[in-house]
Amino acid sequence: MSKISPTSLFAWAKKEGAHVHPCVTAIVSPTDGICLVAENPPVELNQGEPNVDAIRLPPHLLLCPYTCWKQAGMSELSHIYSIVFPDPTHLHELSWVEWPDRSFVVQRLESEGRLKEGIADAPSSYPILEEWDESLALALAIMYIRSHPSSFWYTYVSLLPQNVSTPLFFLPTGSGVSAGPVSVRIQHLLMYTSIYSTTTELLDNLHLAHTSVVLPLCTLFPNSFGASVDFADFLWAYMMVESRAFKFRGSSLFTSPEKSETKNEAITEDDDNDESPLVTVMVPLVDLANHTPTSPALVSAHLTPKSLHVKFTEYPPPNPKLLIRYNTLPNDTLLLSYGFAISDNPDDQIPVTLEDPEDDESGDPETQLRKSLLLHAAPESAGLSTLHSLTREDPLPESLIRSLRLLLALSSEIEGMTIVNVEERIGGTLSQRNEDEVKGTVSKLVEALEGQFSTTLEEDWEALEDLEAEMREDGKEESEWENVEKETYRYTLEYLISQKEILERAKAKLEVSQPSFSY
Numbered sequence: 001m002s003k004i005s006p007t008s009l010f011a012w013a014k015k016e017g018a019h020v021h022p023c024v025t026a027i028v029s030p031t032d033g034i035c036l037v038a039e040n041p042p043v044e045l046n047q048g049e050p051n052v053d054a055i056r057l058p059p060h061l062l063l064c065p066y067t068c069w070k071q072a073g074m075s076e077l078s079h080i081y082s083i084v085f086p087d088p089t090h091l092h093e094l095s096w097v098e099w100p101d102r103s104f105v106v107q108r109l110e111s112e113g114r115l116k117e118g119i120a121d122a123p124s125s126y127p128i129l130e131e132w133d134e135s136l137a138l139a140l141a142i143m144y145i146r147s148h149p150s151s152f153w154y155t156y157v158s159l160l161p162q163n164v165s166t167p168l169f170f171l172p173t174g175s176g177v178s179a180g181p182v183s184v185r186i187q188h189l190l191m192y193t194s195i196y197s198t199t200t201e202l203l204d205n206l207h208l209a210h211t212s213v214v215l216p217l218c219t220l221f222p223n224s225f226g227a228s229v230d231f232a233d234f235l236w237a238y239m240m241v242e243s244r245a246f247k248f249r250g251s252s253l254f255t256s257p258e259k260s261e262t263k264n265e266a267i268t269e270d271d272d273n274d275e276s277p278l279v280t281v282m283v284p285l286v287d288l289a290n291h292t293p294t295s296p297a298l299v300s301a302h303l304t305p306k307s308l309h310v311k312f313t314e315y316p317p318p319n320p321k322l323l324i325r326y327n328t329l330p331n332d333t334l335l336l337s338y339g340f341a342i343s344d345n346p347d348d349q350i351p352v353t354l355e356d357p358e359d360d361e362s363g364d365p366e367t368q369l370r371k372s373l374l375l376h377a378a379p380e381s382a383g384l385s386t387l388h389s390l391t392r393e394d395p396l397p398e399s400l401i402r403s404l405r406l407l408l409a410l411s412s413e414i415e416g417m418t419i420v421n422v423e424e425r426i427g428g429t430l431s432q433r434n435e436d437e438v439k440g441t442v443s444k445l446v447e448a449l450e451g452q453f454s455t456t457l458e459e460d461w462e463a464l465e466d467l468e469a470e471m472r473e474d475g476k477e478e479s480e481w482e483n484v485e486k487e488t489y490r491y492t493l494e495y496l497i498s499q500k501e502i503l504e505r506a507k508a509k510l511e512v513s514q515p516s517f518s519y
Contacts, residue, residue: 012155019056036288041316055310063282065137071152079105088132134280139237147226156284164239164339165487182485192452242337244287247278292323331495341495348498349389367411382423395505402426404438435516457500464493
């Protein structure tokens, strides 16, 4: 990989028709890596002008699995896609989606002797996979581009970070790098949490993809990904997609000139009026903007058929760092997919799943069936469900208490309850017996959630303070991997702190809910 600077990325994008506001640039931050900033914005340049473009990109700069193989120097990628994936039928309504001819590719490979029986790693049938996978397709594209300096997006891919501070790289089945003491600490902290099981399941699936897809491709197309692709290389490429890709509606991507003339309104990532399939897209320059959980962000992305606009939400921007709101993301998603966490994240949550009465064999079958019908048929405003979330703002949501009142009720306590009056009945105390049982169940639930952690909130805060002091004072030169390892440890602690603070708030709310819950 050649050493390419952020300046080179901006120059490449501008050469290809991108517009970048004069104040927008990129800096290398010791904590955030390469990030997007606004330096000395000239107020007079856009004084009083609404919706100022920070960046405007032409569609051909967007890296999308349905079009990237048509760029110069990437035609081999079309052969790879046809061997790996079935035709993405869910995108047939999008006229711009084309798909390579698999029979032609198979004939070519057969003529070159690459499909003979006995060849190591050769797949037994084509396509290799039964379902389309956009993230895998983009990961393959990134690995292909990184091995081909002449490919169109090489400048962009060369600037992608080489490591991501996510637990995926530090669990036993991760990248294969020998675990140091910091990695062991990360494993210990997460061992019994839900994020550990999620991470290990994802790693197992990625190992399977590496064995059944990536290694066979290295045999069939030996010049496509370099000398070899070990699991660490594949995991890196996959995480680049997970941590940086955007989702846009397909109807707004790469449409024909005739369509673009008639479609003037911008499509945002949350446009409810566009029901076309979502498409995973890598967006050069724009993916340098870091996430903010607060709203409004300092920049926002809008897609039209002619270009992708990243606009200032306020001009001049009040903060040098140009932040964008990725989505409403809890810390487990941020840590696993993006490589960071926010200790006071307002979007953080602890999911809670209650047992459906129909699956509970301990009670009277007729009563349990009635509860289940009320639970699922009640109006949405009643807040009855088996799925709930404890949050910083609402650590004991009323919907959880209402649902528990119903689930823990005796037959006599739901006498005369129907879908018409269930919201009113369940909104208050059914009986003191029922309310006491609800409080006892919530108390046990919080206790069980606390039990998944191997440390206390106080211990996590102390460990975080010690780590930050060590990172400030440590003068010795460390490898990039050691720095990423410490960053992952720091973000793991912030994830745990946020989770435990939600539980502390839940306990505090439980203590004041005497003799019954009040909302």
